[in-house]
Each structure stands twice: as structure tokens, then as C-alpha cells.
Amino acid sequence: MTLPRRRFDTLIIGAGGAGLNAALQLAGSGLRVAVVSKVFPTRSHTVAAQGGVNAALANVLPDTWHWHMFDTVKGSDYLGDQDAIEFMCREAIPTVYDLEHMGVPFSRLDSGKIYQRAFGGQSQDFGGPQAARTCAAADRTGHAILHALYQQNIRARTHFFDEYFAIDLLRDDEGAVLGALVLEIESGEPLLIEAKTTLIATGGCGQVFRTTSNARINTGDGMAMALRAGIPLQDMEFFQFHPTGIAGKGKLITEGVRGEGGYLINGEGERFMERYAPNARDLAGRDVVARAIVTEIMEGRGCGINKDYVLLRVDHLGEELIASRLPGIRESARIFAGIDPVLEPIPVFPTAHYSMGGIPTDRFGRVVAPAGEGAEEVVPGLYAAGECACASVHGANRLGGNSLLDILVFGRAAGKDIVEYIKENPHHRPMSEASLDQALSRLLYWAQTEKKPSGKGKAKPAKVTSVRELREEFRKVMEDHAGVFRTHKTLSEGVKLLKSIRKQLAGIHLKDHSKVFNVARIEALELENMIDVGMAIATSALGRKESRGAHSRPDFAARDDRQWMKHSLYFKEKDRLEYKPVRSKPMTVKSFPPMERTY
Numbered sequence: 001m002t003l004p005r006r007r008f009d010t011l012i013i014g015a016g017g018a019g020l021n022a023a024l025q026l027a028g029s030g031l032r033v034a035v036v037s038k039v040f041p042t043r044s045h046t047v048a049a050q051g052g053v054n055a056a057l058a059n060v061l062p063d064t065w066h067w068h069m070f071d072t073v074k075g076s077d078y079l080g081d082q083d084a085i086e087f088m089c090r091e092a093i094p095t096v097y098d099l100e101h102m103g104v105p106f107s108r109l110d111s112g113k114i115y116q117r118a119f120g121g122q123s124q125d126f127g128g129p130q131a132a133r134t135c136a137a138a139d140r141t142g143h144a145i146l147h148a149l150y151q152q153n154i155r156a157r158t159h160f161f162d163e164y165f166a167i168d169l170l171r172d173d174e175g176a177v178l179g180a181l182v183l184e185i186e187s188g189e190p191l192l193i194e195a196k197t198t199l200i201a202t203g204g205c206g207q208v209f210r211t212t213s214n215a216r217i218n219t220g221d222g223m224a225m226a227l228r229a230g231i232p233l234q235d236m237e238f239f240q241f242h243p244t245g246i247a248g249k250g251k252l253i254t255e256g257v258r259g260e261g262g263y264l265i266n267g268e269g270e271r272f273m274e275r276y277a278p279n280a281r282d283l284a285g286r287d288v289v290a291r292a293i294v295t296e297i298m299e300g301r302g303c304g305i306n307k308d309y310v311l312l313r314v315d316h317l318g319e320e321l322i323a324s325r326l327p328g329i330r331e332s333a334r335i336f337a338g339i340d341p342v343l344e345p346i347p348v349f350p351t352a353h354y355s356m357g358g359i360p361t362d363r364f365g366r367v368v369a370p371a372g373e374g375a376e377e378v379v380p381g382l383y384a385a386g387e388c389a390c391a392s393v394h395g396a397n398r399l400g401g402n403s404l405l406d407i408l409v410f411g412r413a414a415g416k417d418i419v420e421y422i423k424e425n426p427h428h429r430p431m432s433e434a435s436l437d438q439a440l441s442r443l444l445y446w447a448q449t450e451k452k453p454s455g456k457g458k459a460k461p462a463k464v465t466s467v468r469e470l471r472e473e474f475r476k477v478m479e480d481h482a483g484v485f486r487t488h489k490t491l492s493e494g495v496k497l498l499k500s501i502r503k504q505l506a507g508i509h510l511k512d513h514s515k516v517f518n519v520a521r522i523e524a525l526e527l528e529n530m531i532d533v534g535m536a537i538a539t540s541a542l543g544r545k546e547s548r549g550a551h552s553r554p555d556f557a558a559r560d561d562r563q564w565m566k567h568s569l570y571f572k573e574k575d576r577l578e579y580k581p582v583r584s585k586p587m588t589v590k591s592f593p594p595m596e597r598t599y
């Protein structure tokens, strides 16, 4: 099969904040950049970010990047790499000013400076009083940022492939990454994009859980592509459940609501967070608040007929403040819960929100993989940034407002490093045909008109016959077996069920074989990806026999620093786990040693 080919200096897969900020660096250096996105760029999930982006600007309360660093290390439950965290917190300040200069319409203080709100886990003076570090454009910060970045890229003449679906990475025999095979969704035609460097910026994978704040597109495609290329995923057991999703729907109500003075109550009308986090109360770390909500409900203190949610009160804040600072959440509450938060409290329950784990990188966005005997090496030509990557700045739990920061800082760092890499590696390398065949076979597999042969693994007769049904079954398994609390029992059962679901998928035959805009085929490819990522989450969670950050194991309730101050690495081949040490040495300051994490 002869494939159409295009050549670029760099291929960026993903047009969210990470991909677009990297693209800007590259286009500014005169390189030819292709950005591939399965949806129109400004529909990437970054657009949905509400609350804001952290930087120690000290516009509202005193602040320094060093306090921000302390909070992030503590928030990570000491599993974050302190060199990367120092880098991110220092870079935060110029990054936000950069956004301002690009035209992001931040909310303003009376002084004209950028407005900053309080978010969970933020402190002054290394654990002292609450800080206000989150720079916001009302409750639509991601929207403002993504649109500004897109417009700047149009001006810089970045080449966009809109509504192209990346199938798999292509490598040469020495393991260098040379681009990707992509599919034009509209025509159903494959296209080979050759590039000297490839950046994966495909965002998160929240769709693997049934109740999630994430968009329908967040299916972990880039993470699964890395797994298939033999690259492990790091720290996948750490998945953040945001405390305040609209009950039963998962739609997010930003932490900014609590930052503006909103608070949680249980069925007895009690402000229960006072018992779980006496100082920070409703603004404790997200993992702490999510566990508190689930515990209240499990102990019978939920609200409603089934006592299966708690309430978030904002009615005392007044209509004026809600209209100026939180207009979007008022709209969401009206649409998704049928209530007006100016008058009534919002029913909430934790919702699957954010993957702390991902493709392992250093702080330059270079993908690093184990090279035997504890050594690591950079995968030539491959970069990752944004939620799909693990730099690792969030460790076991991410602080609100630190993800927009992560995608911008490491998107830019990757862009800068790619410029240097291409100076030293100016030529395209020859592609391995085997690698291309493998990527193509995945596409052709879902294009077969014949009933499935036993071809792909041992196909099991499917109990369900459609990809959609199987996807829902899969997402329920993940929610029931790897949710806020998980134990050896739930996880080992979960892994078994996932293996069976993987086999069932191989037995499903698509009915629609048209090439043009074949959504069923895309959904099948996405489900394959989600199952790989789900296996990574459940297997890594089964492996870690302690509770740390978002990973709560009632059967191993304590944090165990002696055994578990290490990152996990999950390999798809044989569902294997390896571990590597946390980098606890910062760049220039003293490291923060592990302490008990209370709020």
C-alpha cells in the first residue's frame, strides 16, 4: 500500500494548551511544525478549565515561588520530583506574564493587576495561612488561554491538521521516533507524517471512568501509543477524583467556588470538613476532600432520599459575586442539576478528573525510559507534555491550578529543547517498514469487512456486540474497582474483568464499513486505547501497597516512605511493573523532606 506522506521538522499530536504552547516556540524559531488534533483545536479539553493557573505573583496576598514549591511538594504527598517542581514554580511567573502579553483577558483587581483567588493546598510561609495564587479569567480561564494560544499560532503560521486521528508512533530500528501514522477522520484516508521530532500532547484519560469531568475526547490515546511503542507509563495508580462534580453527572464545579467562600455540608447540615482538615477545611488537598465526602456518605450522612451526595453552598456569596466571578458554574448548575446556586446548594459527589501519571519525561519534556540496571535513557526524537506526560510535578496528588501551569511550562520547555535537538539532528532518518506495517495493521483491523478471524490474540465470543456497550461496561468496571477507595480484592477482580473485556473487544465486528466520517471506527480505536490505559491504572494500583495522595488503600491505610518513595512504571508487555526512585533533590534550594501531610 503506498501511503501519502508529508514531512515536517516536528509533529505535535494534540492541540490543547501543551501542544499549542510548544508549537509557538517552534514556529517562532522558523521550524516547520505540524499540529494534529482529533477535534478542532479550540475544542481541546483545556478549553473547559475553569478555576485558573497558579503563579506566585503576590497580587492579593504575599507570595513567593518557594512557598508555591513547598505546597506542590506537600500536595504531591512527597512523590513529586523536586527538581521539576522547582523549575515549574519558578517558571510560573514569566509564564503568566507571557499569557497576559499574548492577550489572555484575565480578571482584574481594582489596582489593574491580575486577579488571584485562593485554591486548595495553597499556603503562605511554608504551611502558614491560606495563600491566593490562582490567576483567573472569571471561571473560564482555560477558554481564555486556549483561544489566545490558537490565535498566536495562526499568526505564526503553524500548520494544523484538524480532525485527524493519530493511530501510532513510527520508529526506526534503533528506536528513534520518526513521526506517526494518522487518519483523516472526514475521508477515512491514512496519512504518514514524517518528522525529526514528535511531541505527544494528547491530554488526559478521564473517560476511562464512568463518572468524569473530562470531555468525551479524553481517552488516553497518546498514553496508549507510548505503551504500544514499548515505553512504560509512570505513576498511573494516582488518579485524581475532584471532590465537586455535579452528583450523578460528573460535570465539574470548580474548586474556585470554595476559593470564593463556598463550603460543603452533609445531610445533617454540618460543615464536615472541619473534622477532616481543621485548618484548611474546604480548601484542603483534593484527595483529602474527596475521601471525606465518600466517607460521610458511606457512614450514612449523605443528602437526598438515597443519601448519596453532599451539598455545596454558595447562596451566601450573593448574586453579584456569583455573576462576576462564577458565571459559568451558575449556568452548569442550572443545566445539569436544575437548580440556581444563588438560591439553593448544589448536590455534589467526587468525579474522575485528572491523571497524575503518564509518559515519563524529564523537565525538558524529553521522554525517558529505563535502560537496565537502574539507568535511564532519552528516547531519541520523542517528547511528551501536558496531562499525558509525567514530569513528575504532581506526584501522588495534583493541586488545583497546577495543571494549566504544567501544560504551559513543559509545553514551552519541550518546544525549546526540540529546537536544540533539531540543530544537532538536522536530517530525516529512514523509517522502519515493520513499524509502519504494525501501525497500519491496527487501522486495517477495524476496516475489515469480513467477520473477525481469530487474528488478533485469542478473540473471545463477545457477550456484548457493540463497541459502545463494551465501553460502558469497561468504564463501570474501572469506577467500581479502581475508584476513590481501592483494595487488593477490588483491584484484582478489576484486572481480571479488564482482561476479559480486552478479549471481548477483539471479537467485536463493526457493522459500518464506510470510509467517510466513520465514527464507529474511531470509537473502537479509542476503546482499545482506554483499555490499555485502564490496565495500567489498575495494575499499578494493585502493585502499590500503601496509601499516598489520591491512591487510597484501606487494606494498607498508611503512607510507607521506607518502602514506597518510588515511582511505578507499567509496561504493556506482560503487564509488568518496575519502580524507580523519586528525584528529591531540587535544582538550587534545599529539598523538602517528607512530613506528615495535614491541612
Ligand SMILES: Cc1cc2nc3c(=O)[nH]c(=O)nc-3n(C[C@H](O)[C@H](O)[C@H](O)COP(=O)(O)OP(=O)(O)OC[C@H]3O[C@@H](n4cnc5c(N)ncnc54)[C@H](O)[C@@H]3O)c2cc1C
Pocket (backbone or CB within 6 Å): 013, 014, 015, 016, 017, 018, 019, 036, 037, 038, 039, 041, 044, 045, 046, 047, 048, 049, 050, 051, 052, 053, 054, 141, 142, 164, 165, 166, 167, 201, 202, 203, 204, 213, 214, 215, 217, 218, 221, 222, 252, 254, 353, 354, 385, 386, 387, 388, 400, 401, 402, 403, 404, 405, 407
Ligand atoms: C472540566 C475541567 C476543568 C479543569 N480546570 C482546571 C483549572 O481550573 N486549572 C488547572 O490547572 N487545570 C484544570 N483542569 C485540568 C487541565 O485543564 C488539563 O489537565 C489540561 O488542560 C490538559 O491540557 P493538554 O494540553 O495536556 O490536553 P488537552 O487540552 O486535553 O488537549 C489534548 C489534545 O490532544 C488531541 N488528541 C488526543 N488524542 C488524539 C489522537 N488520537 N489523535 C489526534 N489528536 C488527539 C485532542 O484533539 C486535543 O487537541 C481542568 C480539567 C477539566 C476536565
